[in-house]
Amino acid sequence: MAKILLTGGCGYIGSHTAVELINAGRDVVIADDLSNSDKSVIDRIEMITGKRPDLYVSDLKDKKECEKIFDENDISAVIHFAGYKAVGESVLSPLKYYRNNLDSTLSLLESMRSHLCNTIIFSSSATVYGTDGVVPYTESAETGGCSNPYGWTKFMIERIICDTVLANPDMSAVNLRYFNPIGAHESGLIGENPSGIPNNLMPYITQVASGIRDHLNIYGNDYDTPDGTGVRDYIHVVDLAKGHLAALEYAEKHKGTECINLGTGVGYSVLDVVNAFNEANHLDLPYVFAKRREGDLASYYANPKKAYELLGWKAEKTLVDMCKDSWRWQVYLKNSENKDGGK
Ligand code: NAD
Ligand code: UD1
Numbered sequence: 232m233a234k235i236l237l238t239g240g241c242g243y244i245g246s247h248t249a250v251e252l253i254n255a256g257r258d259v260v261i262a263d264d265l266s267n268s269d270k271s272v273i274d275r276i277e278m279i280t281g282k283r284p285d286l287y288v289s290d291l292k293d294k295k296e297c298e299k300i301f302d303e304n305d306i307s308a309v310i311h312f313a314g315y316k317a318v319g320e321s322v323l324s325p326l327k328y329y330r331n332n333l334d335s336t337l338s339l340l341e342s343m344r345s346h347l348c349n350t351i352i353f354s355s356s357a358t359v360y361g362t363d364g365v366v367p368y369t370e371s372a373e374t375g376g377c378s379n380p381y382g383w384t385k386f387m388i389e390r391i392i393c394d395t396v397l398a399n400p401d402m403s404a405v406n407l408r409y410f411n412p413i414g415a416h417e418s419g420l421i422g423e424n425p426s427g428i429p430n431n432l433m434p435y436i437t438q439v440a441s442g443i444r445d446h447l448n449i450y451g452n453d454y455d456t457p458d459g460t461g462v463r464d465y466i467h468v469v470d471l472a473k474g475h476l477a478a479l480e481y482a483e484k485h486k487g488t489e490c491i492n493l494g495t496g497v498g499y500s501v502l503d504v505v506n507a508f509n510e511a512n513h514l515d516l517p518y519v520f521a522k523r524r525e526g527d528l529a530s531y532y533a534n535p536k537k538a539y540e541l542l543g544w545k546a547e548k549t550l551v552d553m554c555k556d557s558w559r560w561q562v563y564l565k566n567s568e569n570k571d572g573g574k
Contacts, residue, residue, distance in 0.1 A: 234258045235479065236306045238291055238339060239313030240284070241268035243423040244354065244409075246276060247416055247472035248310060253280040255476055262300050263313065264290040267426070275420040291335035294342070301346040308350035308483065310475055311339060314384065318358075318526075319430060321381035332384035333391075340395050349399075350482045352475055355389055355406040357464075357492070357531065358382035366498075367534040370408070370490045378526050389490065396488045403482040410464035410494035410533050412471050414553035415560035422560030423468075432504060433465075433553070437561035440514055447516060449501050451523035456530050460501035464494040464532035467548035467556070477542035494533025495546040504550065511554040 235252055239245045240261030246268075252259050253276070261273070261284050270286060277283040285304075289296040291313050300306070314332040315321070321328040336353075343351065360368050361376025377383045389406045396402040413433040415422030428444075429435045438444045452459040474493045481489075499507075505516055539545045 232258045233305045233307035234260045236300065236304070236309045237261045237284075238309065238311045238335070239263055239268075239354075240310075241265060241270060241272045241286070242312055244412060244468060244471060245310075245312040246272045246421045247468045248312070248475045249276050249284055250279050250416060250421070251469070251472040251476050252479075253282045253284065259284040260287070260300070260304050260306070261285065262287040262289045262291060262297075264288065267315070272421060279416065279418050279420055291338055292331060294338045297338040297342045298345070301342045301348065306346065306348050308352070308479055309339060309343060309348065310352045310479065311336065312354045314354070316381060317430065318379050318381050321384075322379050325380040328380045328384055333387060336388050336391060340391070344395075344399065349402045350479070351392060351402070351404045352478045352482060353388060353392055353404065353406045355408045355490070356382065356385045357408050357410050357494070357533065359386045359389060359408060360531075362528060364531065366530055367496065367532050368492065369534040370492060370537050393488045400486060403486045404488040405478040405482050406488065406490040407474065407478055408490060408492045408533075409471060410466050410492070410531075412468045413465050414467040414469065414548070414556045416469060417556055417559070419556075419559040419563040422557070422564075424564060432463075432501065433557050436505065436508055436516060437557050439516055439518075440508070440512070440558060441561050441565050445517065447505065447518040448521035449505075449518050450521055450527060452520045454523075454529035456500055458500050458502050461527055462498040462500050462530035462532065464496065464498055465504065465550060465553060466493060466495050466546050467553045469556075470495075470546040470548050474538065474542070474544050477538075477544035481542050489541065491538050491541060492533040492535055493538060494535050496533055496535040498530055498532035499550055504554070507550045508554040508558070511551045512558045
């Protein structure tokens, strides 16, 4: 059977997508350099699905490694997650970000061309809409004006993919613009595990709840939003993963490039998330209001209509599901660290 290649498939979103694809009967092969993940995730994907995906520990910037994967497998489509994603780090080390995110995409697209693999789904981000957008974002909104090199890599890769498909009409591509993925698989076996101090809200909340950090700093309570705290479109990672399967099925039937938002269309404030987390898990999270974080917008969320019209996909899970599943995963992490003697 032809295989689906997941680049970066050991990471947070890739591992959940591997589960959904395998559950849908697809044959999956993963390529990951493990720069931000651990190969034990393959065991856990196998525990959830009963099937073990093949893993290539490969740096996709290296064209030879990329070619090897295509030489050894009949790959009909690629879902391209691999890349660095830390916004702050991208400001400090822009070349590291441009080199990794762009070069790995170029190697991948060249190998796809030479092996007649014509279908690609790309992990883009709502960050391509820049800072001047009007909410809710629709896909026809202007892109660019990104506030950091990470965002520009997404903008540029969308362009590279679009131009490659334009020049090769046998190809199809979907650039998926994610909003704010949170949550974890309901088994509690896979989830997000950022190294160091988390930047993003939900990993920070779960680390406070498990006692790793003292309290949550809520960045700003004077925004022009209903309760003054920032509003985002949080989407459960399992819904997001299902969106990839729907995009793949679409791309297998249609040529050309589409850009599609994956969000719920509903904005929740930071305080909404804290309250939902407390309610869902019977906890009382300590927090303080701090000054605004530089670069943050007051409010952004998706218009998710195009995903429903084209892919027949919409997010199903609630904020409470996201909070319960994130916490279950954090508890699993804590227990497995205790078992390993804190390693
Ligand atoms: P992640 O860091 O958990 O997963 C990315 C994976 O790519 C990691 O396992 C890493 O080891 C691997 N990788 C990085 N460079 C590589 C290379 N050169 N060769 C091979 N493997 C490489 O991140 P994630 O949260 O799962 O995000 C997946 C994709 O979605 C990324 O491209 C990210 O930019 C994008 N995205 C994520 C979010 C989010 O909030 N998590 C939002 C929008 C877009
Ligand atoms: C951030 C990135 C965005 C990236 C996304 C990936 C910035 C400016 N933006 O988005 O480019 O695509 O992550 O997931 O870094 N918050 C707190 N306290 C915290 C952490 C966050 O109050 O400790 C607030 C933020 O101010 C924001 C909301 O929580 O209002 C969500 O923040 P976060 O999870 O970091 O996501 P974004 O800022 O939306």
